[in-house]
Amino acid sequence: MLSEKIRRNAESYVDSGGFRDELARLVSYPTESATAEGRVAIKAYLDEVLTPALTELGCTVTEHANPDPAGGPFLVGTRVESADRPTVLCYGHADVVEGLGQQWSDGRDPWRLTVDGDRWYGRGAADNKGQHLVNLAALRLLLAEHGELGFNLTMLFETGEEIGSPGLAEFAAAHRELLAADLFLASDGPRLDAATPTLFLGSRGGLGIELDVDLRTDSYHSGNWGGLLRNPATTLAGAVSSLVDGHGRIRVPELLPPELPDEIREALADVRVAASPGDPVPDDGWGEPGLTPAERLYGWNTLEVLALGAADVDRPVNAIPGRAKAVLQLRYVAGTDVDRAGELIASHLAEHGYPTVDVSITGRFAASRTDVDGPWPRWARALLEEATGGNVAVLPNIGGSLPNFVFTDVLGMPALWLPHSYPGCLQHAPDEHLLAPIAREGIVLAATLFDAIGHPTTDHPLPTLGREDAR
Known part of the structure; x- marks a missing residue:
């Protein structure tokens, strides 16, 4: 001592x-x-x-x-x-x-x-x-x-x-x-x-993911062309929700860890997160169900949308944009295989009707x-x-x-x-x-x-x- x-x-x-x-x-x-x-x-x-x-x-x-x-x-x-x-x-x-x-x-x-x-x-x-x-x-x-x-x-x-x-x-x-x-x-x-x-x-590791729906060079009047031309922003929103739903739950099984080991669950049993004055309160019903906040933060994977956009959201015009992009980040624990993540995400999107979404892996940390x-x-x-x-x-x-x-x-x-x-x-x-x-x-x-x-x-x-x- x-x-x-x-x-x-x-x-x-x-x-x-x-x-x-x-x-x-x-x-x-x-x-x-x-x-x-x-x-x-x-x-x-x-x-x-x-x-x-x-x-x-x-x-x-x-x-x-x-x-x-x-x-x-x-x-x-x-x-x-x-x-x-x-x-x-x-x-x-x-x-x-x-x-x-x-x-x-x-x-x-x-x-x-x-x-x-x-x-x-x-x-x-x-x-x-x-x-x-x-x-x-x-x-x-x-x-x-x-x-x-x-x-x-x-x-x-x-x-x-x-x-x-x-x-x-x-x-x-x-x-x-x-x-x-x-x-x-x-x-x-x-x-x-x-x-x-x-x-x-x-x-945890980090994996940068970029989704790009680049359909056309020009934007077209939403009244004259709405319902006729595929909207890249709507397509992108659907693609994102097929990867992670509106409650923060990952929808791609291959992006999840194989399990939450008993020793990790035991180690986190008494851990309380966001306990400092001024910390935001963790939202009920967000993230993987059945896990405590500590288990979601330290023992599981999360897929977060960091940026999402099409056209000028502060000054929109009555036109269907030609392109939409999103930047996501997967935070993952040891035991998750991310070597083929880009290929798996692209395949998942195609299976769910979004083959026009280009997927790029922009960086990774093990x-x-x-x-x-x-x-x-x-x-x-x-x-x-x-x-x-x-x-x-x-x-x-x-x-x-x-x-x-x-x-x-x-x-x-x-x-x-x-x-x-x-x-x-x-x-x-x-x-x-x-x-x-x-x-x-x-x-x-x-x-x-x-x-x-x-x-x-x-x-x-x-x-x-x-x-x-x-x-």
Whole structure:
């Protein structure tokens, strides 16, 4: 169990303003991966922030080119204490989404940390600079106290997570020896809610789907041609409803997971979603029937319409449009086969009378998770429950997508995610913020897990070192 001294030092680092001041420096780098200016800032962030931070931890630091020209470089820090000690792989991303500076409230600057009570506003404060700073701080505290970590450390930072992690899987496959570890432990995404420390074990996958009904170049008067010409907007509406009905239920069996395993149902039995103040209330009768809200969010698939349009909806004219388009997204759990999704959707639409709808898959992110009953999740849960008095949520995966498959499937190791944010943090939107109490508690929880790896006890022995429980 974490010593009282380390716990006090962790809490004091936040209470004294040290964490806030360090985060302010990190936020000041406008590391947008989608812009040329941002990529310059990313290089400076690697050189001026992360390399010194990793060097301070006794790491040898190397920068690696991305095998995908669409992505930026990777930074790897390695600290080897002994060949007979376990190795932990940690991860973070240096990039952020667009700052959207003109849209922030009260004149806030996305590149300047603004404190308003417990809310610390700034782009990247929650996603992901504040989160990887929590872990760096926890490691520093342990090293200062013990003079060692007690395990070997590899830290991987990518620079393109916000644009889909181009090249990450290829880089990992090509550098298996460099990144080999007994356990992956990182922080990204949100907790279940602001008050509940959370451990999640993977992520749902994402599949972008575009439907296009392009029937003619011109629009034709609805009075003269209505009832004679096929309306692409009406066709598209029918096509969408044949895929997902008006109550959010997926109508294509091949887009559903094969089952909801008993262990996943059990893990989610006491999980309550949308429990933070200001959260919208889940709608009754929406989504897959017979499932709880937690099961629908973390254990099942959803097909959402993200955009739908024909002509100009704000200034319609009395004419049948020539074209209509829709953008959908399938969020899917591990075990769902999406390799032939485009072909299956097109076949389903043709069978239901919509052969004129063109189907395109516009992007995909793989789903993956570590076994919820595996030894490492059980080990981590016991430690976190002891540290918090039992108030811990363990989720099989988050509802969104992260490159978890790179670590579980490509590198073949169990993955634990300990998030230091919450669903209402407004990541990717104006007014992104980190909650100070979560950062304060997060350093303690991260230090608890790291310290238990380096200094196991009879009450909390390490699981058998290996990778057999990742899938």
